[in-house]
Every structure is written in structure tokens, then in C-alpha cells.
Amino acid sequence: MVEKVPMTPGGFAKLQEELRWRQQEERPRIIEAISEARAHGDLSENAEYHAAKEAQSHNEGRITELEDFVARAEIIDLSKMSGSKIKFGATVKLIDEDTDEEKTYQIVGDQEADVKSGRISISSPIARALIGKEAGESIEVNAPGGSKAYEILEVTWG
CATH class of the missing domain: 1.10.287.180 (Transcription elongation factor, GreA/GreB, N-terminal domain)
Structure with missing residues (x-):
């Protein structure tokens, strides 16, 4: 298949x-x-x-x-996406719990990922940690530079 x-x-x-x-x-x-x-x-x-x-x-x-x-x-037509749970296509605003730095990422396919422009791959560690979560929840990501904790501030679509 x-x-x-x-x-x-x-x-x-x-x-x-x-x-x-x-x-x-x-x-x-x-x-x-x-x-x-x-x-x-x-x-x-x-x-x-x-x-x-x-x-x-x-x-x-x-x-x-x-x-x-x-x-x-x-x-995947993002205009038809909605809901409070994070999935492919969601734009997520996060705050780093250590530095209070805000970041906004859109979860996209592997071939279109570009961290500099805020698009992260669906298979990246941070996207995998975000999938299924909602605003207000915290996540912990095991990144190459060590473990990072983020709070999800907002989930938007489109």
C-alpha cells in the first residue's frame, strides 16, 4: 500500500x-x-x-x-479544519515556560516544513508532542538541545 x-x-x-x-x-x-x-x-x-x-x-x-x-x-484543505484539539494544519501559539518567549508554528507536511517561517513538520518532536492537545495544556519536548517545556496559548486554523 x-x-x-x-x-x-x-x-x-x-x-x-x-x-x-x-x-x-x-x-x-x-x-x-x-x-x-x-x-x-x-x-x-x-x-x-x-x-x-x-x-x-x-x-x-x-x-x-x-x-x-x-x-x-x-x-488537506485547511479551510475545513476546526476544533480545539491540535492536528495537522493547526497554527499553534506557544510560550516557552523557561524563557517566556512566545513562538507560533503551523504543523505542515515534511516536505513543506521551514522552521524560519514558522512551519514545522508533522513528524518533528514538537509537533508530535502537540498533536491531540488543546490551549491551556503544557507539553514537554525532548529536543536535541535538551528537554523544553511549553504552554499552549492558542490554536487557530487556516
Whole structure:
């Protein structure tokens, strides 16, 4: 059975755009670079050729990966999400119980996670600790830097 990959509509659109770019723009550019490097003669000592072949290998690998994610994507419409319990797609406001620092995270799919922009992976330790909890509850997260305690201030959707 194929395991579905949960994604927000925005995350799915970004994956589709990267796939389109890699197939329609990057692939032809790399093929052209290989062709130019090949024209320079001896391939055994041609650094441009080897760099272009390396780029081609990386690009084709990423295309295969993206095609797999797009095929297995389960797009979750966040506009239909509600409730007080935290689950995929929820935006959660937390306060660090040690530092009183507030943080806001949205729980998203693995492929669209970006901590700097406040999107954390559903499979991250903090998201796993949050799932099923509600505002007012406290959680403890075993993070790489040690254990952290947070209080959940607010759960919103959309």
C-alpha cells in the first residue's frame, strides 16, 4: 500500500512548481551545459563536463523524488479544519515556560516544513508532542538541545 504524504495546498503548489522548473527549465539548461562541455574535447580531464553531469544526476534524482511526493500527496484543505484539539494544519501559539518567549508554528507536511517561517513538520518532536492537545495544556519536548517545556496559548486554523 502506498503511504500518503499530508500537505497543505500551498505546499503542494510549491512542489509542483519546483518539479515544473526542474523538468522544463533546469533539465534543458544542464543538457546544454553538457553539450558545450563535450565540445571542448577530452572528457577525462574536463571539469565542466563532470560538473554538468553531477548537476544532471542531482536534478534527475530530485525530479524522481518530487514526482513521488506529488503522486502520494494528500492535500488537506485547511479551510475545513476546526476544533480545539491540535492536528495537522493547526497554527499553534506557544510560550516557552523557561524563557517566556512566545513562538507560533503551523504543523505542515515534511516536505513543506521551514522552521524560519514558522512551519514545522508533522513528524518533528514538537509537533508530535502537540498533536491531540488543546490551549491551556503544557507539553514537554525532548529536543536535541535538551528537554523544553511549553504552554499552549492558542490554536487557530487556516
